[in-house]
Amino acid sequence: MDSEMHVAEQEPTLRDYVGILRRRGTVIVAAALIAAGVALGVSFGQPPVYRATVTVVADRPGSVIAFFPEAVGPGQSYVDTLAEIVQSRAVAERAARVLGYTGADVMEEALEIQASVSVQRVRFTDMIRIDADGGTPEKAVRRADAVAQGFIALGLEARRAEASAARRFIEDQVRVITRDLRAAEEALVRFQAQGGNVSLSEQTSLKVSKLAEFEAQLATARTERRSLEAQLNRSRAELQKRAKIAPATWTASPLIAPLRQQLASLEVELAGLEEEFTGRHPAVLATRAKIAETKAKLSEQLVRSLDTQTYEVDPVYQQLSQQVVQAEVARYALLAKEAALGATIEKWTATLQDLPPRELSLARLLRDQKVAEQVYLLLSGKYQEARITEASVVSDIRIIDRAALPLGPVEPNPVKNGLLGGVLGLLLGVVAAFGMEGLDRTFKTADEAERGLGLPLLGVIPHTGERPYGLRNGKRERLGIPLIRAMSSEAPFVEAHRTLRTNLLYSAPEGALRAVLVTSAGSGEGKTTTAANLAASLAQLTGMRVALCECDLRRPRVGRLFDTPAEAGLSDYLVGDWSVAGAVTEADVVFGTAIEGLEVVPAGRSTPNPSELLASARLREFLAQLRDRHDLVVIDSPSVLAVADASIVSRYADGVVLVVRAGQTPRDASIRARRQLEAVGAKVIGFVFTDAAGGQVYARSYQVHARAGEVGTS
Secondary structure (H helix, E strand, O other): OHHHHHHHOOOOOHHHHHHHHHHOHHHHHHHHHHHHHHHHHHHHHOOOEEEEEEEEEEOOOOOOOOOOOOOOOOOOHHHHHHHHHHOOHHHHHHHHHHOOOOOOHHHHHHHHHHHHEEEEEOOOOOEEEEEEEEOOHHHHHHHHHHHHHHHHHHHHHHHHHHHHHHHHHHHHHHHHHHHHHHHHHHHHHHHHHHHOOOOOOHHHHHHHHHHHHHHHHHHHHHHHHHHHHHHHHHHHHHHHHOOOEEEEEOOOOOOHHHHHHHHHHHHHHHHHHHHHOOOOOHHHHHHHHHHHHHHHHHHHHHHHHHHOOEEEEOHHHHHHHHHHHHHHHHHHHHHHHHHHHHHHHHHHHHOOOOOOHHHHHHHHHHHHHHHHHHHHHHHHHHHHHHHHHHHOOOOOEEEEEOOOOOOOOOEOOHHHHHHHHHHHHHHHHHHHHHHHHHHOOEOOOHHHHHHHHOOOEEEEEEOOOOOOEEEEOOEEEEOOOOOHHHOOOOOHHHHHHHHHHHHHHHOOOOOOOOEEEEEEOOOOOOHHHHHHHHHHHHHOOOOOOEEEEEOOOOOOOHHHHOOOOOOOOHHHHHOOOOOHHHHOEEOOOOOOOOOOOEEEEOOOOOOOOHHHHHOOHHHHHHHHHHHHHOOEEEEEOOOOOOOOHHHHHHHHOOEEEEEEEOOOOEHHHHHHHHHHHHHOOOOEEEEEEEEEOHHHHHHHHHHHHHHHHHHHHO
16 A cells, blocks of 8 residues: 555656647647637738838937937937837827828827837937838828827927027017116216216226126026026926826727728718708708717717726826926026125125225226126127027937838738747647646556556557457357457457466466456446457467356346357356356357367356345355366456445455556546455456557556566566
């Protein structure tokens, strides 16, 4: 029992896994073929999808605060941000307008464009590859070009808006400083006209000039800060208009495309009707009603599609947020500069407080005039620069390669889908194979049976579909089971029984095995076939006398196989109607010639109480007389678990051979049969594995012979 548990607990080997794949190969191949067929069917049923590609390059802008900043993060993040913006809803809406859509159709087309566009950055460059899908080659090309144009237009609009805003702000500041300069100059003229000849020393003039320079720098810093704050306010206002999340994917309703086609057809029909009839004609009114109804349905499907989409962070919102952060940093720097200049100006102003009143007034007026003059000159220069910048704003995105007409569809790809489907089906088939193997509690190989039962393997009988012919009552007819007597001596089935015969004789010391019981756990596992062919094989040995005794009184087959008289048999002897000699028949009728050395004891006439007859003392006497008359008695009995007959007869046998059929005998049933036989004192000497694949026979041939030799010498 310990050896049985030890063997049963062995881990599966690679050969076991390969065996599972071979046995379940039909399931695996069927799953792969079905999956590949389904994939091909779906592929051929899908509408074609064409893809056009546009390549653009991004030139790094010079300004720090812009719609597209020069740097939004380390390394490649600038171009990566542009790639995200290409897929934004803002670009898709502009692309829809480029394609000629207006009104409510813009949103619908924009969502379709957004779902069909994919972007890929060319590694180690500032180039972006934009792919757009369409139902026709022309539509794909138009959509790809429209997306590129919308992308360029979006950036150009932002850059122009920024340049215009900067120009307007500087223009307003120039007006203010012009008034201040004029006022300062007029005040200085009035003072000089009223005050007579008042002059400043060279040192005082130097201090005034220095102080005017500092105040000019302060005024410039304030102007820059106000410009920056204006830009900051615009960015914050834009942020408030945008949501923090934007559509990332959109699953279009399958009804949208048919509704759009229907709407287009109705519009064409309406145009034709309006050329012939007035607007109040019934046909025109009916067509308009249909158009309104179709638009309502289209809007409903669009809303449903929007409800199924997923969301991600809007790249434009993210970009604006980064601009606000950068602007805040620059603003804090300017505030610090203003504070420093203010402190410097206070210090220099204090040096002028000791001047006489008239000189002090003159110094202040000169300072105001010089400050206004310097700021005016600075702003005038910046204003001219702003005008030139506004007039020369160009996009920092350039198209390198325009979309070319695709030669063929990218989807569906029947070959690719078929291969992927086949691979997926293959994997599912392997999973199903191992699942079926796990649920299948039968023995599939002789190795499994040997590990599970813990019994020596006496022989592996191959599967054979051959049913030879024999003579019955002078007529040639097919036998019920395969018999080695009617087969070629070189057939694998015949050779396997010779191996079984040899292993059985070596399984016990000479003369110790006189009566062998052949049984199985259940019906239909080949015990009668094994018993009949084992007896015939033993009889082929020179000088061997063998008796085949059929103890299966419920479903007898041996008597019909050898065409023995129905009234002569074991049951007749057990009830006292026949002697031993009368119950024994030579096996010579079916084959036309006698099987020398083989005698058959059929079951005889049917009886209502087989178990009681087999449990009587007459069976022991009968088997004892058979032993005296023969060298070996082969007993065919019913299955162990079905009835108690096999357990009863096994007590009178020197050894029991358990028959296990490949793929049919359950593991638990075989183990219970062995334990039940051992419980009544029977000696189970080994098992025979029947209906095996041919490869198992040859693979185990040497091992079986070697193991039988070890048993025989023990």
